Amino acid sequence: MAEVDREVVETHETRISIADVPGAIDAGGEMALKIDVSCPSGCNLQGMAIKIVDSQGDEIAEAALSSADEAGGELELSLKAPVEPGEYTWTAFALRQETEDILHEGSSAEFSFTVKHHSISLTVWGISSPIGTGEKLKVTVGGACSANCSLAGLPFTIEDAEGNQVAAGELGQEVLPQTRGVYWRELELDAPGEEGVHNWVVKCDPSALEFPHQARPCEFAFRTTMPPEHTVTVQVFDLYTELPLEDANVMVGLYRGVTDQEGIAILRVAGGKQDLCVSKQGYDFFQTSVDITGDETIKVELPLAALM
Amino acid sequence: MHASDEKRISRRSFIKGSAIGAAGVFAGSMLSPGAKAQQADPRIPQKWDYEADVVVLGLGGAGASAAIEAHDSGASVLVLEKQAEATHFSNTRMSGGVFHNPDPAGDRKALVEYVKAMMCGKNIPWKLEGEQPHVSDAMAEMYAEGVMEVADFLLAQAPDLDRKGMAPGGKASFPMFPGFEEAKYGRTVFCGYKDLAKADPNLPLYERPRLTKGSGEAFHWALVEEGIKTKRPGIKILYETPAKSLVQRPNGEVIGVIATKDGREVAVKAKKAVVLATGGFEYSVPMRRAFLEGPGVKGWCYYGALANTGDGILMGIVAGAALSKVAKSASRIEPAFPYGEPWEKLGLKIGTMSAATSVPHSVIVDNFGERYADEHIITDSTRPYRYQFYKEAVKYDMLNMVYSRVPSWLIFDETLRAERPVVNMNISTVGYGFLPWSRDNMDAINRGWILRADSLEELAQKIQADPENRQLMDADRLAETVRRFNSYCALGKDEQFNRTPSTMGPVEKPPFYAMKMYPGGPNTKGGLDANADRSVLDWNGNPIPRLFAAGEIASVFKFTYQAGGNLTECIVCGRQAGRNAAKLAPWG
Missing domain, CATH: 2.60.40.1120 (Carboxypeptidase-like, regulatory domain)
Structure with a gap:
């Protein structure tokens, strides 16, 4: 059979759409998107190349439609969210594709999402209140990351109501039983010499963690009394x-x-x-x-x- | 008949009243009364499958008491019970088995006044509801008489019950009511067999040997197993025989019952009377929809008999009975959980009894994340609020147009989770195995019945993701609520709601948990209107001939209620109904 030049006889438009875009995602977190490309003529588009590009035009990911449906093809794509918190708009492209006698035009769609800080929730428990003035006050400090980062070794400080640091420490290496990711440390502190209710606060320094974290200080209260007799x-x-x-x-x-x-x-x-x-x-x-x-x-x- | 203070009903007016009362229901047959007397009424069976002088519908505490009393008054008695004998769980059986036993040294007049206040509030200047002027005085007299005999009645059935637990004394629930001091009405007392204390505490009550039964099981055992089956084998019980309708003559007189047995309709002749003791409407979707405030189907829970579907209330309505304070419940807030697909399709959950409502390391918040009450008043039987707390929980947030406390959320921490089961494992729906539960609560957590999170913020997100929260939960408010509560714990004083200090303890150790709590409790209280004789009344306040009611279906406590009131009235009113039913001359 003699070889002949192949001629494109039909041109089809395509339409790309993106589903399951999270409104907000943790910095560095995984986003699972569903990309669907359709052809109005009902062509099978399996294998069509897909590209994700950020607002600067830099390529984020490239993949191909992995499955076909009645009117095109689709792809489930897992993307890593940026590390820097902020608003992002990315574009998904379905790349122009020629097969046998049909040319499928390319198409694109934008999608937006917010990258948020991880947040650290601090908590204090096991407080030996009331405690005799000047006795040893037991507390346990714990922290958990909203994106489940390891907080092992996270440095923290405890301040009194006047802002004076009364203790410093680091969260331990183990995860608290029953939790997914609470790291903790038991401490023994000197209880204040005056009788009354004391409101202290735990703060942590998340700057050394891989992703940006925000941590709200955690207040806790205890009461000192005359040593019981x-x-x-x-x-x-x-x-x-x-x-x-x-x-x-x-x-x-x-x-x-x-x-x-x-x-x-x-x-x-x-x-x-x-x-x-x-x-x-x-x-x-x-x-x-x-x-x-x-x-x-x-x-x-x-x-x-x-x-x- | 007893004479009422407000309305003396003579024999003549009784008959006249009945005819008037029946007119609404039997308008068709009233066109020419008497003229067609010889013609067979299609509603009256030609042939009866069973017959007895007194037919009792429902074998809970009220039905059993009515049957015993009617039997002892010389009547033949037949009891129809819809449940199977092997799985017969009446609300009485599933209850705490507590009742009232006033001190005999109390003043009788004061007792009547005190009881009247609980029943209808008629003698309280500030009362706002519970009006039953047509029955109140006679009812209080009847009850004051009967309540003094409850303990002895139980002991007469079951001599091995422990008299010590029934000893009168202590303070009644409503110190603000007339007659409180002099009546010596006393605290709620407990029903249990003498050997209860020797039982293995790890066994559910119903699995302990016969002599070690306590709570509702003891109450049930004394009345049904001992009182009826052992002592009075002449009382015939037909299990798995739900009554469907009452057979009435055109004049309204009740002469029998149509029931279903082995898949076919049976006609049961009641030669003297029918006693309705079928309980409340806790598991009736249409009645919950019709009668309960707020989201009555999905937003309420009960932890008693699942067989209580308001059958007798419906039969009464069809027979021309008046309704009275139907929405009343002996209720507070309790947890509820899914119970299989058919129930979920109906929107019904199955309730159970919390054991963590006012214990350290827990708080209760609304859908926004705010505490709204001293949690201890929900469980503290020494104060008057426990059985009215549901009114707090169904409070309508007008500005936001939501029932913001339906559901409420029990927020607790790991310390409490590890310390104890958060539901009562000995009685009710967990005790009887309707709901699975493990002592460490992990089964419920793994099923998703209790939400778990590493932080309060994450817990708030999970609550918000629950459709019943309607996205109202505010993570900051929840965290602030808990922080404030924890600071009250350190202070030793709840500056917001004055919760009892020994019930407080900080919610602090992760993980944190949330369990849904719904308005509800053991039972509904409202239903058919009935007088002191326990005759069911029509909408004109006149008795429907030969129809009596006792127990939850027609509770005497229309204003308020002390714990154990329902079991007490089961015996007081059940006996009254049984006695009065047996007293009637047979119709044929």
């Missing part, structure tokens, strides 16, 4: 069965404890007149006033609450 043993029983009640929450003044298997909570408390409260789910709440003048044992019987 008396031991109060509270024994909690079920009024009817006379059996000890575990897991009852006991408070004498500001001091709290939880009863053990024997129904006993031992609290170190300051002297003086204060409220004794005992509560346990499923039982009636109990409250009375006690005058603590020395070491004491107090027996409390709780009636079953009217559950229904």
